[in-house]
Amino acid sequence: MKDQGIKRIRKFSSLSSTAKDFIDDGLLFSLLTPDGKEDDSAAVEAVIQKSLSKTALNLEDTALLLRVRKPELQEKILEAANRLKRNIYGNRIVLFAPLYLGNRCINDCAYCGFRKSNREAIRRTLTPSLIRKQVETLEDHGHKRLILVFGEHPRYTPEFIADTVRLVYSVKKGMGSIRRVNINAAPLDHEGYRTVKQAGIGTYQVFQETYHHDTYRKVHPENTAKGDYLYRLDALSRAFESGCDDVGIGVLVGLADWRFDVLGLVAHALFLQDRYGVGPHTISFPRLRPAQGITMDPFRKVSDEDFIRMVAILRLSVYYTGMILTAREEPGVRDRLFDFGVSQIDAGSRIELGGYTEIGDAQQVIQREQFQLGDMRSLDEVIRQLVKQGLIPSFCTACYRLGRTGEHFMELAIPGFIERFCSPNALLTFQEYLTDYASPETRVEGEKLVNRELAKISDEKRRELVRKRLEQIRTTEDRDLYF
Ligand code: SAM
Ligand code: SF4
Numbered sequence: 001m002k003d004q005g006i007k008r009i010r011k012f013s014s015l016s017s018t019a020k021d022f023i024d025d026g027l028l029f030s031l032l033t034p035d036g037k038e039d040d041s042a043a044v045e046a047v048i049q050k051s052l053s054k055t056a057l058n059l060e061d062t063a064l065l066l067r068v069r070k071p072e073l074q075e076k077i078l079e080a081a082n083r084l085k086r087n088i089y090g091n092r093i094v095l096f097a098p099l100y101l102g103n104r105c106i107n108d109c110a111y112c113g114f115r116k117s118n119r120e121a122i123r124r125t126l127t128p129s130l131i132r133k134q135v136e137t138l139e140d141h142g143h144k145r146l147i148l149v150f151g152e153h154p155r156y157t158p159e160f161i162a163d164t165v166r167l168v169y170s171v172k173k174g175m176g177s178i179r180r181v182n183i184n185a186a187p188l189d190h191e192g193y194r195t196v197k198q199a200g201i202g203t204y205q206v207f208q209e210t211y212h213h214d215t216y217r218k219v220h221p222e223n224t225a226k227g228d229y230l231y232r233l234d235a236l237s238r239a240f241e242s243g244c245d246d247v248g249i250g251v252l253v254g255l256a257d258w259r260f261d262v263l264g265l266v267a268h269a270l271f272l273q274d275r276y277g278v279g280p281h282t283i284s285f286p287r288l289r290p291a292q293g294i295t296m297d298p299f300r301k302v303s304d305e306d307f308i309r310m311v312a313i314l315r316l317s318v319y320y321t322g323m324i325l326t327a328r329e330e331p332g333v334r335d336r337l338f339d340f341g342v343s344q345i346d347a348g349s350r351i352e353l354g355g356y357t358e359i360g361d362a363q364q365v366i367q368r369e370q371f372q373l374g375d376m377r378s379l380d381e382v383i384r385q386l387v388k389q390g391l392i393p394s395f396c397t398a399c400y401r402l403g404r405t406g407e408h409f410m411e412l413a414i415p416g417f418i419e420r421f422c423s424p425n426a427l428l429t430f431q432e433y434l435t436d437y438a439s440p441e442t443r444v445e446g447e448k449l450v451n452r453e454l455a456k457i458s459d460e461k462r463r464e465l466v467r468k469r470l471e472q473i474r475t476t477e478d479r480d481l482y483f
Contacts, residue, residue, distance in 0.1 A: 014189035016237035021230050022271045023211045028263045031063035038067035041076075048080040051316040054088070056273065062266045062317045066259040074309060081312035081340045084319060090418045092394040092426040093386055094322070094344040095379070096145040096182070097138050100353050101126050101164055105151030107226040109209070110219040111252065113291035113371055114151045120292060124353040125155060128167055135168050137356040139176025141348055141379050142437035144395035144429065146178055147205070149351075152186035152225055161185060162199035169200065175436045175479055179397040182248070186225070187235030193242035202400050203281050206235040207250035211264025215256040233268075240276040246400070247272070248324070250284030258302050258310050262317070269318045282322040282344065283314055289328050289371035304333050308340055315341025330374040331385075338391055348379030383433070384442045387449050394426035395433065398482035419457065424466045425482045427453055431473045 037043045047061045057065075068074055102125035103114045113121060126134065138146065148164060150156045165181050182203040183196060196204065210216050213229060220226045236247040249268050251261040265283055273279040287307060302310070315323060325334060325342040327349040334345065350356050351373060375382075383393045398421065427450055434446040450470065457463040469481045 014238070015231065016190075016234050016241050018237055018275055019230065019234040021233060022267060023213070023233070023264055025213055025260075028059070028063075028211075028260055028267070031059055031263060032066060032257075032259050034067055034069075038064055039070055039073075041070075041073060044068060044073050044076065048076065048316065051319055052080060052084055052087070054319050056270065056279070056319060057266065057317040058270065059263055059266060062263060062313065065313045065316065066262060077309070077316065078312050078340055081315040085315055085339075085341045085343070088319060088418070089343045090392075090423050090426075091390060092392045092396075092422060093338060093342070094145070094394045094396065094426075095143070095383070096147055096180075096344065096346050097141075097143045097379075098147050098149055098184075098326075098346055098349050098351060099131075099134055099138070099168070100149045100351050100355070101131070102153065102156055103151050103353055104153040104155060106154070107152050107224045108221050109226060111255070111288055111291065111294060111371075113294070116224075118293055122353075126353060130354055130357075131164065131167055132171055134354065134356045135171040135178060136173040136176075139171065139173045139178065140437075142176075142395075142433045143348070143379065144176075144178060145180045145182070145202075145397060147182040147184055147346075150183075150185040156185065158188055158192035158195035162196050165196065165199040165201055175432070175477065177480070179395075179480070180400055184248075187232055188238070190238050190242045193239045193244050197242065197244050201244070202397075203246045203248045204236070204239050204244050205248035205250065205282070205284065206232065206239075207252060207284060207286070208232060208264065208268070209252045210255040210261055211251065211267070212256035212260050219255060236268075236272065236280070237275065240272070240278070245276070245278055246281045248282035248284060249280045250282075250286065250324075252288060253285050253307065253310070254288035254300055254302050257300065258306060262310055262313055265314065266317045269321065279318060280321055282324050283318060284324040284326070285310065285314070286326055286328050289374065291371040307333070308337060311337055311342060312340040327373050327375040328371065331377060334375055335385060335389065338386070338389060345382070347375075347377065347382035349373060349375075380437075380439050380442050383438070384445060387442070387445045390449070392423070392426045392449065392453060393430050393433065393446075394422075395429035396422070396425040396482065397429075398425045401482070419459070420462065421483050423453065423457065424462065424469075427466060428469055428473065428481050431470050432479055435474055 047064055051057055065077055104123050105114045105116055108115045108117050168178050168181050180202040183201050184205040187206050216229050239247050249265060251265060269279045322343045323341050324344045325337055327346050386393045431450055434443050438446055454467060457466060472478050
């Protein structure tokens with residue numbers, strides 16, 4: 001108990017200089033109360049137009065979209081999200097894989113298989129040689145971007161996280177390499193963020209889980225580290241103050257009213273934009289999945305239709321952000337959601353500790369995982385599906401490697417940026433996959449897509465440059481070419 005007290009004091013002394021609880025539950029609920037405007041198609045259309053002109057929506061705008069009831073207006077929102085997504089991100093979908101490093105945890109989150117009171121969980125922290133093996137296997141599949149996931153535990157210090165990141169970057173197998181390592185771990189203090197930043201991390205993600213105070217209290221016991229709402233809400237402000245300008249926010253969908261949590265996410269994005277001039281690089285919206293020993297009773301189940309609306313509204317509200325959809329979702333929902341705003345997905349994921357080398361394709365070992373996955377397709381199968389839908393699978397890491405993070409990543413909303421940089425880079429990384437890792441069937445369909453997309457590049461000089469580089473990848477061992 002005494003230790004807990006000391007920990008809390010240390011934490012409060014390490015809040016950001018601007019730490020404040022900017023979530024006003026009463027205000028957010030009042031914005032969700034119907035006032036008739038939500039049935040007014042002109043008002044809804046005005047908000048949609050604002051978003052399509054690449055202006056971040058405020059809370060009132062977002063709440064109006066959340067209140068819409070008329071099916072034809074809801075349809076308009078979905079169409080607009082699709083249009084905005086194509087305008088900003090083109091038809092690329094960025095692919096990554098999660099790598100779970102350790103499931104020891106001092107917290108007791110009511111929804112998570114890693115919670116400390118789950119005595120059945122098999123606790124494990126990967127050793128350096130096991131990490132190496134997992135990364136080699138991921139590289140053998142064609143992955144270039146990973147997110148490392150950790151429980152919260154005294155063993156998982158910033159130094160431990162930083163060493164793991166360095167180790168992952170150092171693993172090279174065949175033509176493989178990991179070019180971007182993102183992190184999903186407990187909130188750190190300023191010094192901790194500086195330590196992980198030096199190791200060359202990409203995005204640092206901390207999900208608030210729910211912005212609704214009462215629900216937060218119910219699912220995160222107060223005597224645990226995660227029970228401190230403000231410390232968590234302030235996590236990414238500390239990251240910015242420590243030089244990490246590439247951060248990801250998220251909510252666990254199904255804990256509280258999803259509309260409330262959309263407003264929470266938008267409030268958080270606006271807060272970061274206002275304070276640091278940069279909004280979140282990504283937004284995640286994991287939907288609650290069954291986990292070991294957890295009943296779903298206390299949670300608010302969110303239907304597929306509402307989930308799709310949620311994604312579409314977030315797309316419109318925070319036009320510049322990357323939207324991450326994970327393999328928690330089943331294939332049918334995933335494939336539908338590509339149209340409404342998702343820009344990044346994981347594929348071929350295994351979330352059991354050591355799962356990439358130790359678990360057979362179809363099995364899952366529930367005692368070793370945080371929750372059950374919904375999409376067990378291989379990376380190659382998911383890629384084939386993307387190609388079928390006319391989407392370019394991308395492993396691009398160019399912006400981060402060229403320092404286009406922080407305020408510069410917002411440049412991607414600038415007209416022409418996608419055509420000059422993003423689409424060519426997506427094609428080059430996809431060509432690497434096709435040449436080095438794809439199944440014969442995926443290669444045939446993929447090459448057709450590459451040729452179709454190449455023809456779409458309107459600038460003749462650029463098109464010729466991309467064509468030459470694609471050929472260079474097909475015929476030589478030159479890799480990692482980007483604009
Ligand atoms: N331990 C760190 C933390 O809590 O911030 C790292 C993240 S945790 C391993 C990754 C995320 O998984 C959590 O932030 C939560 O949103 C999500 N998660 C936990 N339990 C889940 C469940 N049953 N279904 C779906 N997602 C879950
Ligand atoms: Fe631990 Fe994170 Fe799971 Fe909570 S969500 S029990 S902090 S791993």
